[in-house]
Amino acid sequence: MDDKKQIGTHYFVCYFSYMYVFIFPIPNNAMLGAHFTFMSFPLSNHDGYIFLGIIGSVLFVIAMILLGIGMKKYHWRTIIIVVLVYSFLPNILITIYQETLASGIAAISYDNNGECSFESVGQDLLDGECHLVLHNRSNEDVSFELEFIDSPYMEDGVRMESLMNLAGPYPMTIEANQKKPIQLKELLEVSDDPNHIEEGTSYDVHIKLMDGKKARSLS
Numbered sequence: 573m574d575d576k577k578q579i580g581t582h583y584f585v586c587y588f589s590y591m592y593v594f595i596f597p598i599p600n601n602a603m604l605g606a607h608f609t610f611m612s613f614p615l616s617n618h619d620g621y622i623f624l625g626i627i628g629s630v631l632f633v634i635a636m637i638l639l640g641i642g643m644k645k646y647h648w649r650t651i652i653i654v655v656l657v658y659s660f661l662p663n664i665l666i667t668i669y670q671e672t673l674a675s676g677i678a679a680i681s682y683d684n685n686g687e688c689s690f691e692s693v694g695q696d697l698l699d700g701e702c703h704l705v706l707h708n709r710s711n712e713d714v715s716f717e718l719e720f721i722d723s724p725y726m727e728d729g730v731r732m733e734s735l736m737n738l739a740g741p742y743p744m745t746i747e748a749n750q751k752k753p754i755q756l757k758e759l760l761e762v763s764d765d766p767n768h769i770e771e772g773t774s775y776d777v778h779i780k781l782m783d784g785k786k787a788r789s790l791s
Contacts, residue, residue, distance in 0.1 A: 574709045607694065670709040672746030679710035682790040688720070688733050692770055696763035700736050702756045704777060708746035714783075717741035718754070719791060721778040732769045733777055735760055741782065 601646030615625050636651055670679045693699045710713050719741045720733040739758040746752045762768045778791040 582777070594639060616684055628776060667709070673766055675710055675712065676714055676789050677716050677783045679708055680714060680788070680790075681707045681709055681781065683707075684776070684791055686734065686779070687773065687775050688777050689773040690732065690735065690760075690769055690771050694761070696761060697769070698735065698760040698771070700739075700750070700756075700758045700760050702736055702777065703754070704779070705751055705753050706746055707751045708748060711748050713747050714780045715743070715745040716783045717743050719780045719782065720771075721780055723774065723776050725777060729770055730767055731765060732772065733774055735762065735765070735768055738762070 578771075615621065615629065636654070667681070670681060682704070686702065688700065688702040690701075691699045700721065717740075720736045722732055722734045736756060736758060738760050742756060744754065776791070778789065781788045781790065
């Protein structure tokens with residue numbers, strides 16, 4: 573192996589080590605609330621720039637350049653294959669981790685399949701209803717409490733999904749290796765919260781799982 577190829581290969585290995593130590597989205601989803609992303613790296617959110625994501629993006633570009641330089645032929649073909657593999661690899665590794673090593677709430681997966689709807693049924697009263705599916709990928713039953721998180725894209729701090737927490741948190745248990753459809757319907761008294769939505773439906777439902785001092789934010 574010549575020097576250029578060896579340098580490119582070593583740098584690429586170092587880059588992937590950085591990726592899965594700092595950006596691997598366990599226990600929390602690193603993309604939650606991200607405004608701009610690049611190759612699974614969140615670059616900014618409502619709090620500002622995410623420097624780990626920016627560093628990871630720069631390292632990815634450098635890694636691809638060095639990999640291309642180090643290859644004597646099939647440069648573009650190799651780069652395209654690596655990009656495609658990289659696009660699917662994080663989710664595959666997360667699933668493998670959850671099904672083998674993870675325990676407790678770390679083994680719970682959520683595919684952002686939730687829906688919450690709210691309808692006014694009287695003065696300061698809302699009918700709130702949420703549906704989602706969670707998957708316990710471990711070989712043990714997992715118990716936790718569930719809360720809802722408002723989308724960071726809601727304007728002026730208007731509350732929507734988090735209104736369900738007025739009746740929460742919601743204790744639940746998911747059996748080993750099972751998917752559980754969750755359906756919650758509550759009559760919410762919102763007189764103490766003037767900054768709430770009047771009615772509407774959300775298909776971008778974010779949640780938080782809590783087990784004692786452990787917590788995970790998922791989207």
